[in-house]
Amino acid sequence: MKRRRNGFYLIAFSVIIIIVLALLLYQSETALFPDKLGDMELKLHREGDIAIREIKGSHEAKDNVNPGEAHVARYRNSAGSRATVSLTVAETNQRAVETVENMNRGMGGMFSKPETLEINGSKIYYTEGGGEYHYYYPKGSFVVWIAISNPDRAYQSALMDESVKSIGG
Numbered sequence: 001m002k003r004r005r006n007g008f009y010l011i012a013f014s015v016i017i018i019i020v021l022a023l024l025l026y027q028s029e030t031a032l033f034p035d036k037l038g039d040m041e042l043k044l045h046r047e048g049d050i051a052i053r054e055i056k057g058s059h060e061a062k063d064n065v066n067p068g069e070a071h072v073a074r075y076r077n078s079a080g081s082r083a084t085v086s087l088t089v090a091e092t093n094q095r096a097v098e099t100v101e102n103m104n105r106g107m108g109g110m111f112s113k114p115e116t117l118e119i120n121g122s123k124i125y126y127t128e129g130g131g132e133y134h135y136y137y138p139k140g141s142f143v144v145w146i147a148i149s150n151p152d153r154a155y156q157s158a159l160m161d162e163s164v165k166s167i168g169g
Contacts (some may be wrong), residue, residue, distance in 0.1 A: 015127065017024060030088060031169040032071055032073075032167065032168055032169065033045060033071070033073040033085065033087075033167060034166045034167070037075045037083060037085075037159065037162060037163060037166070037167075038077075038155075038162055039077045039079075039109075039117040040075035040081060040082070040083060041076065041077070041078055042073055042074075043074050043075060043076050044072075044073065044074040045071065045072070045073045046071065046072045046073075047070070047071045047072075048069075048070075050072075051070040051071050051072045051086075052069075052070045054070075054072050054086075055070050055072065055086050055088065062128070069088065069089040070084050070086070070087065070088045071085075071086075071087045071088075072084065072085070072087075072088070073085040073087075080149075081148075081149055081150040081155070082148075082149040082150075083146055083147065083148045083149070084146070084147045085144065085145070085146050085163070085167060086144070086145040086146075086147075087142050087143070087144050087145075087167070087168060088142070088143045089141055089142060089143075090117075090138075090141050090142070090143060092141060093138070093140055093141050095141070096138035096139070096140065096141050096142060096143050097138045099138070099143050100125070100136060100137060100138045100143055102131055103125075103135075103136060103143075104125050105126075107127055109129075110129040110130055111127045111128065111129035111130075111134070112127050112128045112129060112163075113127070114126060114127045115127070115129060117135075119157075119160050119161055119164050120161060120164045120165060121130040122137055122139070122164050123137060124136070124137040124160065124164070125137065127134075131149075132144065132147040132148060132149055133147070133148045133149075133150075133151065133156055134147050134148075135148070135156075135160055135163075137164070139164070139168045140168065140169070142168045144163075144168060145169055146159075146160070146163055152163070
């Protein structure tokens with residue numbers, strides 16, 4: 001009888017551990033992007049090879065963009081505002097900072113000269129190009145690029161305030 005009870009406890013404990021691990025894995029995957037960003041809802045999240053190809057495809061060969069891990073999220077609201085968030089993972093926090101600085105130095109062509117902003121204590125770069133408004137910055141080992149369709153600077157500011165806090169955990 002005692003053996004049967006111990007077996008039951010072992011099985012129950014194993015099931016609990018599996019459930020907890022599954023929840024932690026789910027939270028770690030979804031923690032990169034919130035379900036809502038401002039008044040927009042998350043409509044698409046791509047990761048892995050698909051996201052890497054998408055990010056590489058938005059750069060020229062001379063940019064030497066070759067992320068090992070990447071995510072792309074698309075947000076939209078009913079009024080037609082859109083935001084695309086591209087997130088790549090650098091080897092270290094310092095490498096993320098260097099990557100953003102290299103991006104900043106190489107900015108030109110279809111983009112305006114970048115402006116430096118400070119949002120929630122973070123150094124953020126802002127530029128315009130391709131009919132969108134772009135913000136990019138390092139966050140830990142992440143390199144974050146956000147393209148926003150809405151031209152209203154107050155709207156962008158509120159969205160970026162929330163983005164810096166919530167994207168990337």
